[in-house]
Amino acid sequence: MxxxxxxxxxxxxxxxxxxxxxxxxxxxxxxxxxxxxxxxxxxxxxxxxxxxxxxxxxxxxxxxxxxxxxxxxxxxxxxxxxxxxxxxxxxxxxxxxxxxxxxxxxxxRDVASWNTMVSGLSKSGAVEEAKVVFLAMPVRNSVSWNAMVSGFACSGDMSTAEEWFRNAPEKEDAVLWTAMVSGYMDIGNVVKAIEYFEAMPVRNLVSWNAVVAGYVKNSHADDALRLFRTMVREANVQPNASTLSSVLLGCSNLSALGFGKQIHQWCMKLPLSRNLTVGTSLVSMYCKCGDLSSACILFGEMHTRDVVAWNAMISGYAQHGDGKEAINLFERMKDEGVEPNWITFVVVLTACIHTGLCDFGIQCFEGMQELYGIEPRVDHYSCMVDLLCRAGKLERAVDFIRSMPFEPHPSAYGTLLAACRVYKNLEFAELAAGKLIEKDPQSAGAYVQLANIYAVANQWDDVSRVRRWMKDNTVVKTPGYSWIEIKGVLHEFRSNDRLHPQLYLIHEKLGQLAERMKEMGYVPDLDFVLHDVDETMKVQMLMRHSEKLAIAFGLISTAHGMTLRIFKNLRVCGDCHNAAKVISMIEDREIILRDTTRFHHFRGGHCSCDDYWGLASGSKRIAMGGVGGCSQLCREQPPRAVGYIKIRPSNTVGNVPSYPGPPLPILPLNNGANEGSRRSSKSILKAT
The missing domain is CATH 1.25.40 (Serine Threonine Protein Phosphatase 5, Tetratricopeptide repeat)
Structure with missing residues (x-):
């Protein structure tokens, strides 16, 4: 038995x-x-x-x-x-x-052993060695060919990748085609990448993700959102965390808060709602689209948080000018045992920049080396230059630039150049502009900043000389524009825009505002008109800046009490910063205005930056007794290397692609801090 x-x-x-x-x-x-x-x-x-x-x-x-x-x-x-x-x-x-x-x-060894070596060497940059291993293989399969094509594509050698692609015996593998799509996207050849994508015999989720991410990377965020809609609606492909992360980044770049909210609502119905990558992307999207309170709620509800999630939230506070809260969150992160990385210190230093915490910023810069063994990178040095410049320590900033252990990034000289306008330091301005033009003769920002400094000093001959340099070097100035989303449509404005279909109503509203603003004590800052024209013309030009056009359009297009969210691809004009404060008081509206470095929340005649932004960026002091009796300091900031999307020419009205899921009407969010602290993510997305 x-x-x-x-x-x-x-x-x-x-x-x-x-x-x-x-x-x-x-x-x-x-x-x-x-x-x-x-x-x-x-x-x-x-x-x-x-x-x-x-x-x-x-x-x-x-x-x-x-x-x-x-x-x-x-x-x-x-x-x-x-x-x-x-x-x-x-x-x-x-x-x-x-x-x-x-x-x-x-x-x-089997074929998988050889493939692992070929793939590993290719990904580590040793493509030629991978080729030697490939040629020595006793037996090859499609994985072997895919690894070689991917290796050459990742290295940017697309001509060789093309040759290997043509010689591959099997052309039905989606991995092979996706390698070519990703390679062309990486080098910025979007047209060629799409040719391969459209010719693919079979597509999988990775193929779709490669194109969505490539579109976002190459400043085609609107195309990324349209492709996502096609992917879900027509191809019936279920997205994963990688897809949603790319799409949410596209929403951030387009400032398409409505689309981002609906992606959030869709995530709530899927297992992805608890995914760390998706959660972090949602927090970042809300921060970059101007809805800080919703980002705070989502961050508080995350079940797990890694250093990337903490960095996203700290960065959000920094972008919105709440440097003290950013630093408090940084301390809390350390208390919870999360080790900061080099990006953490970039966002903390950015928070110090926006709130004038120079001493604390210096402590962080020194502490990252002494306490955490993190060697400062070019980003940290650029932040320190910015911090010193805003504190008025231009000589120390110049010494700091010269002491860098590597070649200074152009942003360091750009920051110095902008600060020179504040402190009227022509010597350092010419030094900084010279370095920028030496590194990049086509750098329009350097010429424009230098011309602006000469203009403020009434040195019009020098302004003309700089403009001749620009013409001789065929330098094209980046046009400034502002945009606002109304009912899912992005409306873009240029200065003195004459093509918007509601231009008459916009100018009528601006005329009404101008009268009320004058009664409130607002005086236009003519230093921000960099043309040698009479004062009357300067005042008219100021009232037609893109920021003011977008604000006026938002006021006539939305119900009273609704928050306006306006975005600009360059620095915010100092006079527009001044005007937005007065308009927020006249209209009893919150106006959120994002430029290349931060958000400004205008409420009741005040700005969330406490006018430190103005101190750092430079024009004359303007006393406005009608707004709390406080003096205002409004100046321009240097442009930063932020990948904003050029939506469309100013004469068009662009539709944000509709959300791929069922229609889900969403209530507008209230950004009040007291109410926000009591809301949950479900209340953020509560349907009407």
Missing amino acids: ILCRRPFLAIARSRARSLSTAAVAAAVRHGDLAGAEEAFVSTPRKTTATYNCLLAGYARAPGRLADARHLFDRIPTPDVVSYNTLLLCHFASGDADGARRLFASMPV
């Missing part, structure tokens, strides 16, 4: 081992490495497959190479899968030399 039961016991034990291995594999598939380790430890009798499953988990976690090596050494009889997986671990941790040694010592 006992003999008869032994086969059944053997089967039961085999099933138990299989179930234990399956538990490890399932945890690895779901990204739960700690759960995989726990399941592995609790497995009484481990097979080689059990070890291989946990090794695969380490291969997905860069930085766990030592654990992977230790586990591999414990395998009683490692097979070729064990060696292949350890190869992946070496490449995932950036140890290409270790991978080479392991590959050379392998007792047996």
Whole structure:
């Protein structure tokens, strides 16, 4: 009887081992490495497959190479899968030399071993070495060819990638085509990338993601949103976290808050609502679209937060001028045991810039090296130059630039040049402009800033000289424009815009505002008209700036009490900053205005920047007794390298692509801090 039961016991034990291995594999598939380790430890009798499953988990976690090596050494009889997986671990941790040694010592190799080497070497930048390995392969398959095409495409060598693509024996693989699409998107050749995408015999989710992300990367965010709609509605492809992250970034670049809200509502109905990447992208989208209170609520409801999520929220506070709250959140992040990275210190220094916390910024710059061992990068040095310039320490800023251990980034000289207008320092202005033009003779910003400084000093001959330089060097000035979203339509305005269909009503509203503003004590700052014309013409030109046109259009197009959100591709004009404060008081509206560096929240005649922005960016002091009796300081800031999207020429009205899901009307958000603290993410997205 006992003999008869032994086969059944053997089967039961085999099933138990299989179930234990399956538990490890399932945890690895779901990204739960700690759960995989726990399941592995609790497995009484481990097979080689059990070890291989946990090794695969380490291969997905860069930085766990030592654990992977230790586990591999414990395998009683490692097979070729064990060696292949350890190869992946070496490449995932950036140890290409270790991978080479392991590959050379392998007792047996299969095609997957060779493919792992080809792919790993290609991704690590050693494409020519990968080619040598590829040519030495005894047997090749489609994965081998895909790895080589992808390697050349990632390196930017698209002519060679084209050649390998044509020679590939199998052309039905979506991975092969996607490598070409991604490669062309990476080098900015959107047209060629779309040609490959449209010619693809088979598309998968990765293919769609490559085009959506490529569109966003190449400043075609509106096309990215349209493609996303096609992907969901017509192709019936279910997006993943990567898709939604790219789409939400596109919403941020377009300032398409309405579309972003509906993406959020859709996420709430999917398992992706708890995804860390999607949650972080939503927080970032709300911050960049001017809805800080909703970002705060979402951040507070996140079940887990990594350093990227913390950075997004700290950056949001910094962009909206709440530097103290940004620093408080930074301290809280450290208290919760999250280690800051180099990006954290960039956003903290940015918060210091926007609120004038010079001493704290210097402490952070020094502390990142002493306490965290983070070597300052060019971004940190540029922030420090900005901080010193805003504090009026121009000589120290120049010394700081000269002491940099590497070539200063143009943004450092751009910041110095803008500060020179504030402090009327022509010597440093000419130094900074000269450096910028030397690095990039086509840098329109340098010429324009220098001409502006000469204009403020009434040195019109020098202004003419700079403009001649621009003409001789065929330098084209980047046109400034502002835009506002009304009922899903983006309306764009240029200065002195004459093509908007409601231009008559806009000018009529501006005329009414001008009279009320004059009664409130507003005096136009003529220093922001950089043309040698009479004062009457200067006043007219100021009232037709793109920011004012967008504000007036928003006022006549929305119900009383609704918040206006306006965006500009360049710095906000100092006079427009002044005017927006007065208009917010006259109309009893909150006006949120974003430029290339920050958001300005205008309420009741005051701005959230407390006019520190004005101190840093420069024009004369304008006393306005009608607005709280306080004096205003309104100046321009230097443009930053922020990837804003040029939506359309000013004579068009652009539609934001409609959301791909069912129509879900959404209430406008109230940005009041007191109300916001009591809301949840469900209330943010509550349908009418």
